[in-house]
Amino acid sequence: MKPLVLLVDDEVPFVETMTKRLEKRDLIVNTAFSGKEALEVLSKNRNTDVVILDVKMPGMDGIETLGEIKKAYPLTEVVMLTGHGTIESAIEGMKKGAYDYLMKPCDIDQLMRKVEEATQKKRNHEEKIREAKVREALTTHGLE
Amino acid sequence: MAQAKEIHNGYYYSLTRNILLVIILVAITPMILVSSIILYEFDVSYHEKVRAHLEELVLKHKHNIDSFLKEKLGDIRLLAQSFTYEELSNEAFLRDRLELLQQNYGPVFVDLGVVNSRGLQVAYAGPFKLGQALYSNAEWFQRTMKSHYFKSDVFLGLRGLPHFIIAVRENYNGDSWILRATIDFVAFNDLVENIRIGETGFAFILNKKGEFQTKPMYDLIPNKVPYNDCFAECKDCKNGVCFMERKDEAGNPVVYVSAMLKHGEWLLIYQQKASDAYSDLRRTLRVTIAIILLAGIAIVITGFIVSRRMVGRVAEADREKELISEQVVETGKLASVGELAAGIAHEINNPVAIMVEEAGWIEDLLEEEEFKQGKNLDEFHRALGQIRNQGRRCKEITHKLLSFARKTDSTAHDVQLNDLVEELIALSEQRAKYSNVAISTDLQPDLPSIRVSQTELQQVLLNLINNALDAMEKEGGSLEISTRQEGDHIAVKMADTGPGIPGANLARIFDPFFTTKPVGKGTGLGLSICYGIIKKMGGDIEVRSTVGEGSTFLVKIPIKGGQEPTADA
Numbered sequence: 001m002k003p004l005v006l007l008v009d010d011e012v013p014f015v016e017t018m019t020k021r022l023e024k025r026d027l028i029v030n031t032a033f034s035g036k037e038a039l040e041v042l043s044k045n046r047n048t049d050v051v052i053l054d055v056k057m058p059g060m061d062g063i064e065t066l067g068e069i070k071k072a073y074p075l076t077e078v079v080m081l082t083g084h085g086t087i088e089s090a091i092e093g094m095k096k097g098a099y100d101y102l103m104k105p106c107d108i109d110q111l112m113r114k115v116e117e118a119t120q121k122k123r124n125h126e127e128k129i130r131e132a133k134v135r136e137a138l139t140t141h142g143l144e
Numbered sequence: 145m146a147q148a149k150e151i152h153n154g155y156y157y158s159l160t161r162n163i164l165l166v167i168i169l170v171a172i173t174p175m176i177l178v179s180s181i182i183l184y185e186f187d188v189s190y191h192e193k194v195r196a197h198l199e200e201l202v203l204k205h206k207h208n209i210d211s212f213l214k215e216k217l218g219d220i221r222l223l224a225q226s227f228t229y230e231e232l233s234n235e236a237f238l239r240d241r242l243e244l245l246q247q248n249y250g251p252v253f254v255d256l257g258v259v260n261s262r263g264l265q266v267a268y269a270g271p272f273k274l275g276q277a278l279y280s281n282a283e284w285f286q287r288t289m290k291s292h293y294f295k296s297d298v299f300l301g302l303r304g305l306p307h308f309i310i311a312v313r314e315n316y317n318g319d320s321w322i323l324r325a326t327i328d329f330v331a332f333n334d335l336v337e338n339i340r341i342g343e344t345g346f347a348f349i350l351n352k353k354g355e356f357q358t359k360p361m362y363d364l365i366p367n368k369v370p371y372n373d374c375f376a377e378c379k380d381c382k383n384g385v386c387f388m389e390r391k392d393e394a395g396n397p398v399v400y401v402s403a404m405l406k407h408g409e410w411l412l413i414y415q416q417k418a419s420d421a422y423s424d425l426r427r428t429l430r431v432t433i434a435i436i437l438l439a440g441i442a443i444v445i446t447g448f449i450v451s452r453r454m455v456g457r458v459a460e461a462d463r464e465k466e467l468i469s470e471q472v473v474e475t476g477k478l479a480s481v482g483e484l485a486a487g488i489a490h491e492i493n494n495p496v497a498i499m500v501e502e503a504g505w506i507e508d509l510l511e512e513e514e515f516k517q518g519k520n521l522d523e524f525h526r527a528l529g530q531i532r533n534q535g536r537r538c539k540e541i542t543h544k545l546l547s548f549a550r551k552t553d554s555t556a557h558d559v560q561l562n563d564l565v566e567e568l569i570a571l572s573e574q575r576a577k578y579s580n581v582a583i584s585t586d587l588q589p590d591l592p593s594i595r596v597s598q599t600e601l602q603q604v605l606l607n608l609i610n611n612a613l614d615a616m617e618k619e620g621g622s623l624e625i626s627t628r629q630e631g632d633h634i635a636v637k638m639a640d641t642g643p644g645i646p647g648a649n650l651a652r653i654f655d656p657f658f659t660t661k662p663v664g665k666g667t668g669l670g671l672s673i674c675y676g677i678i679k680k681m682g683g684d685i686e687v688r689s690t691v692g693e694g695s696t697f698l699v700k701i702p703i704k705g706g707q708e709p710t711a712d713a
Contacts, residue, residue, distance in 0.1 A: 011494055017501040024508045103543070105497035105535050108504050 003119040004047060006030045008038040008065065009054040009081065018052075025112055035060030039068055048076050049119040050099075052111070055082045055089045063093055070097045075125055077118035081106065160455045167447035172440055179436055183429065190425045198341075198401045198421070199385045202414050205339060205347065206384060206403035209332070213295060213406060216252070216327055219245065221293065221312045223256075224323040229316040232258050232323060238269040254307060254326040259285065261320045270326065288313050288322050295406060298329050298349075298357035306333050306358070333358045336412070342423060345416030352409055389418060467657055471669050489542035496542075500535035503528045540570075558593040559601060561627055561634055561701075568602065569625070572609050579613050580620030581640075587627045594634055595704045596681050604674040604685075608638050608697050611670065614661070615642030615695070633683070633700045644691040653687060 005027050009015050012033065019029045030045055032038035035057060042048055051069055055062035066078055080093045080101040090101035099118045102111060223241060224232075231237055238256055245253040255270020263280025279285040288294040288311040296309040306329035313322050336358045339347040349357035388400040397418035405412050419426065507528045515521060569583050576583050612623045621641035628635045645653065652658045654675040659668030678685045682702045689695035 011498065014494070014498045014501055017498065017505045021501065021505050021508050024511075103539070104493060105500040105539055108501075 002026050002028050003049045003115060004028045004030070004045065005115060006032060006038060006041055006045070006048050006051045008032045008035070008051060008057075010034060010057045011054075021108055022112075022115075025108075027115065034058070035062070035065035035068070038065055039072070042069065042073060042076070046073065048073070049122050050115050051076060051078045052115070053078050053080050053098075054104075055080055055093065063089060063096065066093055066096055066098055075122055077122050079111075079114050079118055156455050156459055159458070160451050163451035163454060164447045167451060168444055171443045171447070175436065175439060175443075179432055183432055186428065187425060190422065194421055194425075195387050195401075198399070198414060198416075199387055201339070201341075202347070202401045202403045202412060203385045205336065205414075206405055206412055208335065209349075209405050209412065212332060216325070217293060217295065217310050217312070219249065219253075220310050220323055220325045224312045224314045229258070229314070229321045233267045235267045235269060238267045242269040250331075252328050252331060254328050257324040257326075259311075259322040259324055261289070265324075284309050284311055284324075285322070288324075289320065295409075297351045297355065297409075305330055308357075329358075339414060342416060342420040344420040345414065347412060347414040349405065350411045350413060352411075357410060464657070467669075492538065493542055496535050496538045500532055503531040503535070556595045556597050559596055559598050560593050561591055561601075561636065562587040562589070564598065564602060565605065565625055565627065565636070568606050568609060571606070572613065575610075575613055576623070579617045581613055581616050582622045583609075584622065584624045585626070586624060588629060591627055591629055591634060592703050594701055596701065600677045600681075601701075604677050604699065605636065605638075607670045607674050608699075612638060612640040612642060612695075616640060619643075621694070629703075630700070633702050636699045636701075637696060638699075639694060639696040641694040644693055645687070645689040645695050646691055650687065650689060654685075 005022065007015055007018060007022070007029055008031075009018075010033055015031050015033065019031055022029050030041050030048070032041045036059065038051065038053070042051070053062050053065060053069075057065070060068075062080060066080070069076060069078060074097075077099040078093075078097070080090055080098045081104050082090050082101060090098075093101060099121070100114050102114065223245075227237075227241070232241070238258065242253060242256045245256075255268065255272060255274070257265045257270070257274065257277075258267040259265045259279055263278055263282070263285050265274060265277045265279065268274050268277075284294055284296050292313050294309070294311045296311075298306045298308045300306060307326050308329055309324060309326055311322050311324040313320050315321075336347050336349060339345070347358075351357055385401065385403045388402070389397055390400060392398045399416050399418050399421045401414040403412045404410070507525070509515070510521065510524055510528075515524075518524070565585065565587060569585065572583070609623070609625075616623070619642075623638065623640045626637045626639075628637075649658075649660065654671050655668075656672040657668040658672075661668075675685055678699060678701070682704070684698075684700045686698050687695060688698070
């Protein structure tokens with residue numbers, strides 16, 4: 001299954017080009033240009049695997065958005081993109097649950113790698129939950 | 145700059161002058177005031193004392209003389225009244241009487257004579273041949289006949305010695321007779337002549353007509369004027385003594401003290417040059433003025449020195465202040481440049497990111513079948529690769545710039561020295577290349593981290609690197625940076641191959657404001673700030689240098705907290 005990705009950044013041309021490149025690499029890409037919009041899109045695509053999130057955005061900034069995403073969709077992984085080299089915000093993000101961070105302008109291959117890893121992690125996690133549910137169902141009905 | 149100096153000189157000159165004037169005024173005014181007041185009081189009281197003293201002296205002598213005269217008169221009168229005319233007319237008897245007088249009173253009595261009412265001297269005892277002399281026309285005879293007694297003026301006797309006559313009239317059998325005595329005045333003269341005070345003080349006696357009765361010290365032709373004044377004054381003065389000051393012919397002030405003698409017939413005059421009489425006062429005045437002058441000069445000189453020195457210090461403080469505010473301005477400029485750079489870097493990042501993405505996208509598209517056969521495919525790939533490389537370069541530059549422009553943070557963090565060194569070298573890369581300097585490193589791996597303020601340490605190391613680059617700007621060279629752990633310290637060594645530092649400057653190199661760079665190129669504060677920072681960290685910084693070969697700066701920083709060397713970097 002192709003990873004489902006949400007790309008969030010306020011720079012429109014960046015988002016457009018990045019979308020094209022990611023789609024060429026077999027990702028399904030949704031886009032949002034602000035933190036609020038990101039949450040809206042996520043509510044319509046609840047099984048998004050990875051969110052690629054820009055740290056510095058007007059309005060709801062990256063860290064805040066991250067917090068909201070993790071609250072609503074804890075399994076969805078977030079990769080942060082920092083545009084002005086402040087490692088502090090990235091570290092803060094990772095403390096809040098981001099999977100990893102990259103500095104803009106980023107290497108596409110590096111990004112792809114991270115997205116794949118994050119997707120893998122999320123799907124593994126989902127798998128474990130499913131197994132646990134099955135086990136629970138079996139034991140409560142005395143089938144195991 | 146030269147103009148600024150001129151202005152400064154004018155300002156400091158007037159400041160010096162003002163301080164000097166104040167010092168002089170404040171010091172000299174009270175001194176002069178006090179001296180003047182004291183001198184004035186002294187002058188007044190001294191004059192009084194001198195006057196009182198002289199008056200006293202003259203009075204004493206007046207009494208002496210008057211007593212003398214009275215005594216002699218008394219003696220003769222006693223004689224005249226004790227014996228009769230007949231007894232005294234006996235020359236032998238008279239001689240005896242004279243002898244007795246002379247025995248008892250000394251040779252003051254020169255001779256004795258008895259004169260009848262017609263002026264004929266009927267008896268004489270004495271050294272002169274005056275027997276049977278006729279005195280009927282003599283003034284003294286006539287005067288004596290009129291009154292009971294007579295004291296004459298002094299006259300030079302036959303031997304040129306001063307004498308005067310005392311005559312007493314008595315009655316005998318209804319007829320008058322006179323007993324006459326000649327009194328030797330020499331002893332008496334000496335009395336008066338010996339009144340000598342100072343260098344020009346002397347006394348003499350004048351009669352009403354202004355004739356000298358004693359011999360004055362100088363052969364004076366008496367200028368009558370002051371003496372007439374004395375006569376006039378003395379009629380009214382109390383105590384019988386009067387004090388005058390007049391100018392003599394030469395214009396010098398002279399002091400006259402006079403007293404009436406012999407019931408107003410004679411005048412005892414003491415005179416002295418005023419300058420002599422008040423010589424003590426003059427001397428004191430001179431000494432005081434000399435002291436005032438010396439003190440005044442000392443005050444002026446001291447004032448000069450003090451004001452100069454003070455203003456020198458002020459000028460130095462001003463200069464330092466100016467240099468410091470220059471430094472502050474520079475730092476401020478740096479700070480705002482830093483902020484500007486941070487803003488620009490941030491702004492540049494986004495367009496660069498977009499550019500790189502677009503180039504990447506083109507590269508992706510080139511994967512499409514339609515392009516695979518294109519003859520320019522390789523060229524496309526090369527060009528796009530170049531765009532990507534340059535984009536990455538932009539990113540690195542802005543990242544370095546942004547991390548450096550962060551505000552100074554004194555809080556201590558764990559700092560990996562090697563990382564810091566490499567970051568700084570990257571920052572200085574451009575400049576080093578431009579100056580033809582090759583930077584090499586020898587960093588001991590696995591250095592323990594040190595707990596220091598990252599920005600402060602950064603400032604120190606960057607300052608040292610920049611100094612090395614400045615030194616090697618013209619000729620180029622190499623800079624080797626090495627790090628080592630030495631016991632509980634970490635040592636950073638920066639060795640350059642520049643022109644070196646002469647021994648004379650080496651000792652002063654960490655002094656504030658010491659620089660060998662031309663004016664405007666350096667404030668001389670860099671190394672002194674580094675020194676301060678390293679010392680604050682508890683470390684040490686030293687320099688070794690050989691002229692013509694290069695300089696080596698050695699920085700040692702203690703590893704606070706003694707952290708173990710970590711495996712990861």
